[in-house]
Amino acid sequence: MKLLTDALEGLGSTLLLLARALSYTRTLPRQFGRFIEQCYLIGYTTLPIVAILSFFIGSVLALQSGFAGKDFGAKQFIGLLVGVSMSRELAPVMAAILLAGRVGSAIAAELASMKVYQEIDALVTMNIPPARILVLPRLAAVAVMMPVLTIVADLVGWFGGAIISKYTHFIAIEPESYFATMRQYMHFDSVLNGLIKAEIFGFVVVLVCCNVGLNTRGGPREIGAAVTRAVVVSLILILVLDFFVTRVLA
Amino acid sequence: MPASVSSTRNPFSDAATPAVGVTIDDLCKSFGTFEVLKHVSFHVPPGEIFVLMGPSGSGKSVLLKHIVGLELPTSGKVTVDGLDAADETTREKVRMALVFQAGALFNSLSVYDNLALYPREHQLADEAGIREKVMRALQILSLENAANKFPSELSGGMKKRVAIARALVMEPQLMLYDEPTSELDPVMSATIAEIIATLKEQYHVTSIVVSHDRDLALGIADRVGILMGGQLRFLGKPAELRTPQDSRVADFLNPQIDLQNPRFKQLETQA
Amino acid sequence: MNNSQQTARVGLFFLLGVALIWVTFETLSGGKVFKDKGYELIAGFESLQSLKEGDEIRMAGVRIGEVKGTRLAPSGRRAEAILRIDTGVKIRADATATIVMSGLIGTNFISVDLGTATAGELRPGAEIRTKATPDLGAVMEKLSSLGTKLEDALGSLSGALSGDANNPGLIKKVDTLVTENREKIGATMTNLQQVTDRINKGEGTLGRLVNDPKLHDELLASVDQIKAAAGDAKNFVANAQTIIDQVKSGKGPLGTLVFDEKVSADLRATTQNLRALSDKIARGEGAIGKLLTDDSLVKDAKAVLKKADRALDGFDDAGPITAVGVVARGLF
Numbered sequence: 001m002k003l004l005t006d007a008l009e010g011l012g013s014t015l016l017l018l019a020r021a022l023s024y025t026r027t028l029p030r031q032f033g034r035f036i037e038q039c040y041l042i043g044y045t046t047l048p049i050v051a052i053l054s055f056f057i058g059s060v061l062a063l064q065s066g067f068a069g070k071d072f073g074a075k076q077f078i079g080l081l082v083g084v085s086m087s088r089e090l091a092p093v094m095a096a097i098l099l100a101g102r103v104g105s106a107i108a109a110e111l112a113s114m115k116v117y118q119e120i121d122a123l124v125t126m127n128i129p130p131a132r133i134l135v136l137p138r139l140a141a142v143a144v145m146m147p148v149l150t151i152v153a154d155l156v157g158w159f160g161g162a163i164i165s166k167y168t169h170f171i172a173i174e175p176e177s178y179f180a181t182m183r184q185y186m187h188f189d190s191v192l193n194g195l196i197k198a199e200i201f202g203f204v205v206v207l208v209c210c211n212v213g214l215n216t217r218g219g220p221r222e223i224g225a226a227v228t229r230a231v232v233v234s235l236i237l238i239l240v241l242d243f244f245v246t247r248v249l250a
Numbered sequence: 251m252p253a254s255v256s257s258t259r260n261p262f263s264d265a266a267t268p269a270v271g272v273t274i275d276d277l278c279k280s281f282g283t284f285e286v287l288k289h290v291s292f293h294v295p296p297g298e299i300f301v302l303m304g305p306s307g308s309g310k311s312v313l314l315k316h317i318v319g320l321e322l323p324t325s326g327k328v329t330v331d332g333l334d335a336a337d338e339t340t341r342e343k344v345r346m347a348l349v350f351q352a353g354a355l356f357n358s359l360s361v362y363d364n365l366a367l368y369p370r371e372h373q374l375a376d377e378a379g380i381r382e383k384v385m386r387a388l389q390i391l392s393l394e395n396a397a398n399k400f401p402s403e404l405s406g407g408m409k410k411r412v413a414i415a416r417a418l419v420m421e422p423q424l425m426l427y428d429e430p431t432s433e434l435d436p437v438m439s440a441t442i443a444e445i446i447a448t449l450k451e452q453y454h455v456t457s458i459v460v461s462h463d464r465d466l467a468l469g470i471a472d473r474v475g476i477l478m479g480g481q482l483r484f485l486g487k488p489a490e491l492r493t494p495q496d497s498r499v500a501d502f503l504n505p506q507i508d509l510q511n512p513r514f515k516q517l518e519t520q521a
Numbered sequence: 522m523n524n525s526q527q528t529a530r531v532g533l534f535f536l537l538g539v540a541l542i543w544v545t546f547e548t549l550s551g552g553k554v555f556k557d558k559g560y561e562l563i564a565g566f567e568s569l570q571s572l573k574e575g576d577e578i579r580m581a582g583v584r585i586g587e588v589k590g591t592r593l594a595p596s597g598r599r600a601e602a603i604l605r606i607d608t609g610v611k612i613r614a615d616a617t618a619t620i621v622m623s624g625l626i627g628t629n630f631i632s633v634d635l636g637t638a639t640a641g642e643l644r645p646g647a648e649i650r651t652k653a654t655p656d657l658g659a660v661m662e663k664l665s666s667l668g669t670k671l672e673d674a675l676g677s678l679s680g681a682l683s684g685d686a687n688n689p690g691l692i693k694k695v696d697t698l699v700t701e702n703r704e705k706i707g708a709t710m711t712n713l714q715q716v717t718d719r720i721n722k723g724e725g726t727l728g729r730l731v732n733d734p735k736l737h738d739e740l741l742a743s744v745d746q747i748k749a750a751a752g753d754a755k756n757f758v759a760n761a762q763t764i765i766d767q768v769k770s771g772k773g774p775l776g777t778l779v780f781d782e783k784v785s786a787d788l789r790a791t792t793q794n795l796r797a798l799s800d801k802i803a804r805g806e807g808a809i810g811k812l813l814t815d816d817s818l819v820k821d822a823k824a825v826l827k828k829a830d831r832a833l834d835g836f837d838d839a840g841p842i843t844a845v846g847v848v849a850r851g852l853f
Contacts (some may be wrong), residue, residue: 114356117353118350119357122348122356124318126368128368
């Protein structure tokens with residue numbers, strides 16, 4: 001019962017925070033500096049880990065599908081399989097999970113510590129809404145950076161799969177034919193689908209982590225708890241949303 | 251930005267600041283089952299310096315937070331300039347500054363940026379004007395050398411001074427201080443007391459000061475309130491404090507150090 | 522790092538992302554990134570089958586362009602594919618375009634042959650000669666009729682061997698022969714068995730000779746007689762053996778040996794029929810004969826097998842190596 005009320009309270013406060021942040025949208029041009037700073041943190045510094053992870057995800061995907069398909073001649077379609085799986089599912093989900101782990105936790109920690117050390121209260125008394133200067137730039141930044149992270153994840157994953165397909169003895173598919181099947185049967189729809197998904201996930205992750213951080217109560221001990229909660233809630237939401245967004249987009 | 255705030259009322263200029271009054275009406279606040287404030291009522295007229303005293307944990311800070319709307323009353327009402335403090339728009343209409351006990355400085359910003367944040371966010375002046383205001387406030391509190399330091403590099407006392415400077419830059423109509431002189435040396439305490447008094451005399455700023463500092467209370471207060479166990483035990487002129495009626499108030503103001511019969515032992519025998 | 526540097530990095534980063542998305546979009550929407558390069562040719566076909574925009578055009582296996590679009594000709598009597606050929610690729614006027622299917626699920630490309638070196642070049646916008654290729658359905662149909670013919674051929678061969686109710690076939694006749702004479706052969710064997718048994722038990726003259734000591738002298742005296750008797754017995758056994766062998770191997774005019782003149786005649790006739798059949802096959806008459814002797818058919822079959830073989834070896838291109846895949850790959 002408490003879990004349910006907590007969940008509803010979380011949902012309500014998150015939506016309220018979203019509404020507040022969006023109501024300050026017109027102040028965004030003035031906050032360009034903060035926006036760029038957040039873009040840098042969310043996009044630029046997250047790119048290497050996203051690239052590394054996607055590379056191996058793509059490789060493993062190629063390896064596993066090659067292993068499964070080698071007995072009945074399906075290995076020619078590894079390119080298509082890796083391409084579609086990466087772009088529709090794994091790139092957006094992995095990018096969002098990394099975002100939750102790397103950026104979401106940092107956001108939650110920063111805002112929770114600001115809350116615990118009364119910086120948020122100070123902002124409120126100064127009539128500077130936290131939703132405006134802390135949440136809005138982050139939401140704007142993630143909205144702009146998420147597609148970039150995802151497309152990089154897509155491409156790196158595809159190339160990872162291509163390299164593995166060429167050099168694994170039981171697959172041995174040349175990159176040309178790997179990419180040929182991808183180009184033949186895959187449409188930009190798949191990539192677009194993934195980009196939309198990633199956008200939704202990224203937005204939700206940042207929003208949830210901001211909300212959890214801002215709603216921290218108590219002493220410094222609560223900062224750690226807030227980070228854990230923010231990441232766990234983000235991960236759950238990513239996977240639950242993944243299902244529904246996929247249903248809607250399919 | 252509401253027009254009332256963006257109009258030029260500069261405490262560093264000679265223009266008079268329209269001070270605001272604060273009314274606490276039958277305020278009760280509970281956290282869970284724990285009652286922090288029990289039916290507190292008083293009025294602070296515009297331009298007064300009101301010092302709120304009381305032992306630790308008596309609810310002084312919680313009362314201050316109600317005035318700025320950071321806490322919402324369980325029952326009762328707090329009005330600032332006739333506006334409900336619980337209403338978010340009150341903060342837009344009345345400029346209030348709260349000096350937090352621990353400073354509550356923005357740790358990610360330098361001292362200068364801490365002070366400049368308010369005028370920047372509310373677009374009160376161009377960058378040169380902001381600089382002038384900030385440096386003036388820093389000067390008043392002898393902080394010129396700390397302008398480019400970060401809060402983590404400052405001592406507790408310096409943090410407090412930066413917090414006061416930050417409040418000054420806001421050019422408030424109502425100043426709230428939470429323990430402004432704790433952790434400060436006697437000279438700096440005196441400086442703070444002078445600043446509070448000057449703001450009142452020159453700019454007619456209403457000040458509510460939460461403090462344990464008897465000297466501060468007796469030196470600058472127009473009126474003093476003593477909060478004990480969530481209830482207002484005393485409300486009157488500082489002079490009246492010299493002859494308190496309530497024995498607990500008297501004990502609070504002039505505690506006798508009794509080594510023969512220490513208080514913690516009295517508590518033990520009571521229990 | 523100062524602010525402008527950060528801004529520049531973020532800006533660059535964002536542009537990189539936009540560029541990557543754009544490239545992906547262009548690539549997956551039919552590789553139109555370089556769409557304006559090269560020149561166009563028109564190729565008319567009776568049916569484009571499953572040829573679609575973006576499919577490759579290959580000359581001697583090398584990619585030289587792509588299908589820019591497909592449409593029905595203004596006359597409405599044929600389909601046209603607009604081919605975009607890379608700049609610098611010269612196509613001879615007598616070159617022929619064919620639609621080639623490289624996989625079962627619609628990986629098509631247009632194959633253009635080299636033409637003759639002396640022929641002129643096709644100018645942009647010109648029409649290229651085409652050759653119709655059967656689509657998969659038609660090929661399957663042909664394959665099916667080939668199968669029917671094969672079945673027929675095998676059926677008549679089988680009929681010759683097994684015959685029908687009125688005209689018993691070769692195998693049946695041999696079978697009848699053996700079945701009908703089984704008793705006689707059996708009796709002969711039984712008699713032989715009895716003779717040896719009786720000798721063994723000391724019955725009869727020979728038996729007594731062996732078993733009675735009093736007659737020892739007579740025995741010695743009669744050795745010659747015994748020898749002669751043994752010789753007779755041996756001859757008899759040898760004869761019986763020959764009969765059995767010949768019946769077993771079905772060799773020779775068995776009927777004559779085993780008294781039945783009619784069966785012998787039948788057998789002879791059957792043998793003649795069989796010979797006539799194989800003669801016919803050898804001359805290339807009839808279904809099987811054609812199958813075996815028609816040179817072109819053999820060549821075709823050989824090609825099919827060769828292609829199938831290559832397909833089985835994995836080859837290089839897309840296309841599933843399944844049973845159906847092998848068939849389809851073999852056919853193209």
